[in-house]
Amino acid sequence: MTVVHSPSRHVCSAASAPTTWYHASARRPFARSIPLIGETTADVVIIGAGFTGVSAALDLAKAGLSVVILEANEVGAGASGRNGGLTCTGWRHDQKWLEARMGQEDARKLWLLAEDAKADLLARMHDFHIEADWTPGQIFAAHTPRLMRDLDDDADYMARAYGYERPRRLDREQVAHALGTTCYYGGWRDPSAGHVHPLKLLYGLMQAALVAKANLHENSRVIEIGADGSKRFARTANGRVLAEHILLCGDGYLDGIEPDVEARVLPIGSFVIATEPLPANSPILPLHDSAMDTRFVVNYWRKTADQRLIFGGGEKYTPSWPSDVESFVRRNLAKLYPNLSDIQITHAWGGALGITPTRLPYLRQLRAGVLSASGYSGQGVVLAPYFGRILAACVLGQHRDYDVLGRMPVPHFPGGRVLRWPLLTAAMSWYALRDKLP
Ligand SMILES: Cc1cc2nc3c(=O)[nH]c(=O)nc-3n(C[C@H](O)[C@H](O)[C@H](O)COP(=O)(O)OP(=O)(O)OC[C@H]3O[C@@H](n4cnc5c(N)ncnc54)[C@H](O)[C@@H]3O)c2cc1C
Incomplete structure (x- = not known):
């Protein structure tokens, strides 16, 4: 394996990976676990302790199956412990796009599933008493007049065709007031989307899975998966789990460890800063909404319960990451909020998120006993826990909604193993350039 400089490897392996504000502000409610040593058996072995894996583990353990989670680093070391915390409505594409690719019926099912995912997340936080600073309200702000017209058209279509009338239109003056910046031409506020403290959410789900008797081994990177007789195995440097399902x-x-997934799900780097607490009377996000804009390289931001601004802006499609994340993100922050150009940044970090060529998640049974879900393309806070539940349902033989989700088109990235990085970099950089055009 030669991909030593990819963003994923960088973040996973670097002991010096920047500390997130989330890690500084969330109490881990369960003890450190020990690495896997020797051989053990389970009904299900889960690779990765982010939202997807932990959520699947919770349902499976509650159903009475024996579950082992193998985590290369620690719970929350991946994107689930490093993201912007925005809980979004729908998919990365609008419904018209989905209808054109998948037909009316499937597109409609997908819309209902995305709505269910949003509701399910809130229900689980409630059921498991997870205090994750959930705050409703999300503004989608248009950075050009043309994109404002697109947002209007989309909102109109969603109201007519899907009866989705919750979002409220903000004109230029209203959006300036809601965001505390005059950079936008208008926007829409969706009260059913919002934001959470993602690491508190993940810790809460993990705690519930442990209570349900899931087994966790951190610092246990899986280096090979395969079949052994009628069973599957996942092997680390020091041990092996034999299971019915991976x-x-x-x-x-x-x-x-899995070329099929790697061909369709590529890691890109996204970067975030947390500021010192803003004054209580700050005009920025006075209602504590979360916000994102229409740029291809999207800016996303929100305020924490203690008034810090969490701001994500800037992506990297090359294997090398910015040496100075703080300056990299601060530049984008200062464009929206020039008054904050000197604000103290207390934490700056990056993370890898999986994207697919169509920006639709990749859920598949790869072969008997091996299932995979990933590639949420920036919408995993709502979708990843839900897809974890879908994986669990498949294992339990329920196949809940697997069919339509498994039909989402997710081709290989062009270029094969060698050329996909340069091709991705070229394509993404072209789209990023278009952000600068009116
Ligand atoms: C900076 C950033 C900002 C984001 N902002 C948002 C946002 O605001 N809203 C939103 O909806 N989404 C956002 N996302 C995306 C979202 O965080 C992800 O889609 C989601 O967390 C994916 O969850 P996951 O469980 O699938 O993967 P992860 O949380 O990445 O977890 C995967 C885990 O698998 C482990 N692992 C990998 N390989 C192995 C192996 N071989 N052996 C053992 N363990 C292994 C890793 O160590 C990791 O802990 C953001 C992502 C980033 C990086």
């Missing part, structure tokens, strides 16, 4: 839940960090 769930691959490594998303942008899954490196080198």
